[in-house]
Amino acid sequence: MSINIGIIDSRVRKLAGDLAPEFETRLNIKNDEPKKQSAAFVYLVAKTLLDLSEPEALDVLTEGGADFGIDAMHVGDVEDGEFLVTLFQGKYKQNQEGASAFPQGGAEKMVQAIKYLFDPRATITTNAQLTKRVEDVRSLVGDGYIPRVRAVLCNNGIKWDVRAQEVIDAAKFPHDQVTWMYVNHDELVLLMQAAKQVDDTLRLAGKAIVEDLDFYRVLIGKIPVAEVAALFARHGDLLLERNVRRFLGLQSNRVNQRIASTLITPIERGNFYFYNNGITLLCRKFTHNALQADNFQVRVEGLQVINGGQTCKTIEHTMATLAAAEPGIEKAFVLVRLYQLPSDAGDLVRNITYATNSQNPVDLRDLRSNDIRQRNLEAAVADLGYQYRRHRSDTAFKTTDISSATAAEAVLSVWRHRPQQGKFQGREHFDKLYDMIFSDDLNGAQVVIATLLFRIAENKRRRPPAGAPDFVAYGSCFLAMLMGQYLLSDLGLTLAQLNHTKFVDAKAKLEQNEEAYFKKATDAVDAALKKLYGGQTVSLQRLAATFRRGDLIQELGVPA
Template sequence: MNINASIVDQRLEGLLAQYGNQLAELAGTDPTRQKSLAFVLLSVMTSLDLETEEAFDFLTEGGGDAGVDAIHLGEVDDGEFTVTIFQGKYKHKNLDGESNFPENGVKNAINMLFVLFDPSKPLSVNEKLKPRIEDIRSLIQDGYIPNVRLMLCNNGSKWDAEAQGWIEQSGMNNEQVQWVHFNHDNIVQVLQRKKTVSDSITLSGKAIIEDFNFRRVLVGKVAVREIAELFNRNHDLLLERNIWRYLGLHANRVNESIHQTLTDTNKQNNFYFFNNGITMVCQKFRHNALQGENYQLKLENIQVINGGQTCKTIQHTLNDPNNQNRYDNVYVLLRLYELAEDDQDFIREITYATNSQNPVDLRDLKSNDPIQYQLETGIQELGYSYKRFRDDASVAGKQITSAITAEAVMAVWRKKPHQSKFRRKELFGKLYKMVFESLTPAQAVLAVLVFRVAENERKRPVYIKPEPSFLPYSAHYMAMLIGQELLENHQLSFKNINHKNLAVFVQDLEENKSIYLNKAADLLQNALNKIYGKRDVSLQQLSATFRRGDLLEYLPVV
């Protein structure tokens, strides 16, 4: 028995015990299917660094799923967007971790890709998957370019040479499609990402080392080979966040530019000048100060907090067996900060300051903002728990995450439902002030509760009958309309929501959610009728309409 495969199997048993009902809703009563789906869920959670409830929303298990077990649609960035598709194959009786990902699974994935990303081809999939695919097709129709990451997940080995041959023959093993094998070893690696790493690295030439504000700082240059070897030894435990957000060499323009510079013999020696460098933190570093230059650093508890994409691109480029370039004189700038163990808040502040151009981590990086502390304290007084940053714990009914708060407030109170959904990564960046400025704890809680009502109806329709075709795309708009109706019924403005009347709003929302949902659905249908008349509207058109915010002009938004 493989130890990591056994650890993952135990983790799956825990998911089944905690989320058995939700898994049964999707996979039926068969325990084997439930466990297979739990494996897909765990793969989604760990590979995309998502909390359990959020990961559930991306599962598409069921008949007619076209071999897609889960699908995640990233946001549009610079005319491109990333789609991550999961296909899971779990061995239940054999936990030796040696079975290859099946060749038929690879063939099915190839066939699936040819259909899903061609808007002209007819689509026959289940009702949970179809709106998501039409969302993707709508973006393609609008001229956006998809980058596809295909995660083939199992508790065994990678696919064999015959399966790789099918990939090569398909023509899809290119810059636009990444074929990623993700297994029990990868899952355990991610679960252990908080494990400390101690190692050594050799600098080239002179370096500046000084004490500054009760901390030690080092600035120097390091050969790119040293970076590649450091990551080959320690893999991705060096990274602040989960490496599976890394988009590869070609699916990201910055990474592609780094790769091209490293492989261009006319430019690689100037890589030091072209790149912004790497920032690391450690608890302690030691060196021979009498040496003068070319220090060998002994590092304890290392983390890369800026330049992770650079590091991974260096590693991938130098490890490429087809790359015959020499890298004897190719260097990158290194900034190293020695910080105490109790300096975690300061580390987050450094990470925020040096990563503000990279929105992936902004939620955690904003967790120490005074506004977030105030919300945490005030929301706790209201009987709820506010999670300022991500952790491994699941979110219960009385718990509210900062991410959902931002999304809900932007939709419900700021009345920007399309930005709330399609500019999520900017809610803790460019839009942070618009979302959180002057926001009270009571307003935040009510926004989240309103948003949950709309989201729950989208995921599992109960109250709106017959179910409208636009429902999969409408939760943010419905939340906005419900919030507005709630205030009108109580003849109060948004500014009047406070700790004294919150309970009245919550009770009204809970007792009359069916009325609020149906009225919001009617308003949306009327708006769509004004745009399209009585003619049939495709899911692609609906997706584009909600994405662009066309409906706001036809809704009674005040």
């Protein structure tokens, strides 16, 4: 048994035990240790690969009977008319030899799933967990949004063989819409490793500018793309601030496709330098031979890529498919900016990262973490007995912990009356919607109460009460919003009056009436749906679309 197989097996067994109640409730897995371990393995892959929280990772699991070969499914936010869907299929072997290839049959199931799941006209039978997600995706497709599919095949063995590859190739999926990815124990261990200091040598080409700015140093030059590929071959994603969630693949991202196309096309390779915005690097220290005129070899300590991660990963993947002696590849360069910053320059690092990545909202939660409003909320929430986590963290959450991402979704849904944006526009929460959500008058009590309301609705979504209507699967943010209105009404308060002095009363009132509030909100939404659709039966696809578009806001009589 390899050490990495042992590491993953240890984690899988622990997760299988810790999450057994969840697996029993969500996936109906009872007294079946192999199935629990299989579910735990898929959970671990999805959580690690997509950088999900524990509740988010549990939510994506769909394993069970009638799962169409899909063990987990994650639907990303809509961006530029497209959305990324990641499908997982896991094969976890009880024997720990690590020599089994991902089976051909697994690839065949994934191919069939992709053929049918994204066709709104196809009739399929799947389990309840998967059906809700499939109909959500189909409603997006019906509204004209384009799905980009990433099929992740994972096991604790080796990659699929040539026969499985033939199955994938024979499917003839559009290369700009479906990409395939393999993950095993070795890749997982690499992703889970704590950030290590990367020390290496950058071999630049041609002239470069080196300048001292106060206590910082700057180097601007160009580096051959072959050197970038070699650098990532040596260190992989340890060079990136975040894991491979930031790399969406060559086929699932149009920018990456253009980067790859330039490298693949011989007559365009020499223009790569002009087509690309370049790479921004940070390091603790860099040294070079200043007596040279050009072609510097720059020794760097503590190297990190803070902007251009997509470019670097695309170069790495594309160069792996090209022959080393490809004509013209030696003329392909990329602009590089290298900043030497002291180890205590944390705020400056975050500000530089924010400024150079502001076009990529998925990362803005971390980049906003040092904002004065986030710091103030951290202190205010702490005074109420809760911990506000403004930084992303790998440590387990307690019931008294509130992440900034959850707070944003809850506040936008409950107090700003934008539940459709709370649920479906997560990329914008720390970008375009940031000032609306985290306004100057938002206080700690409002954040905690909104989060508690949101958690109640989300728990009902994950574990619907007996006889709960279908819309509970899609309308949790709407239900939380209505519950917030009922709570304020019972307290006789406006939102502005809900502060630390009223927090204890508000929390007690919510705990006393949460079931009644949820039932009242469910009845209100049910009545609004019947009014909106004239009492006709509404399909899951239409329900998903209704809550995504916010059609019910006016019917519910909630002020904008």
